[in-house]
Amino acid sequence: MQVKKPILKKLLLKNLKSLEELKFDENGLIPAIIQDVKNNDILMVAYMNKISLEKTISSGLATYWSRSRKCFWLKGETSGHFQKVKKIFFDCDKDALVIQVNQIGVACHTGERSCFFTRMV
Numbered sequence: 001m002q003v004k005k006p007i008l009k010k011l012l013l014k015n016l017k018s019l020e021e022l023k024f025d026e027n028g029l030i031p032a033i034i035q036d037v038k039n040n041d042i043l044m045v046a047y048m049n050k051i052s053l054e055k056t057i058s059s060g061l062a063t064y065w066s067r068s069r070k071c072f073w074l075k076g077e078t079s080g081h082f083q084k085v086k087k088i089f090f091d092c093d094k095d096a097l098v099i100q101v102n103q104i105g106v107a108c109h110t111g112e113r114s115c116f117f118t119r120m121v
Helices: 050-059
Strands: 030-036 042-048 063-066 071-074 083-090 097-103
Touching (some): 050 083
Parallel strands (some): 030 097
């Protein structure tokens, strides 16, 4: 299935001189909590390495590192459910990200809007 990728502009770094200031783990990864910019719903959690974060910043589209497939993953490339990045925050330790997005379609591979649809308690 050929999916048309939205075209966005490059995002600009704020409050960091370089991505080298972030603390990636021993595998070169940093967790990213993906949040809907409109209503603050948590949509999913993914991992990024420095290159996927650079791709995200340069394109404005969320790109992750798949730990299971060991490859880059542009969210929406096959499904059309892209994530247009609006803001990226880092925590006080610089070892986790919150990425606010405009979600096109659903975020979860199950077809649910969010990956967090099952209540535990």
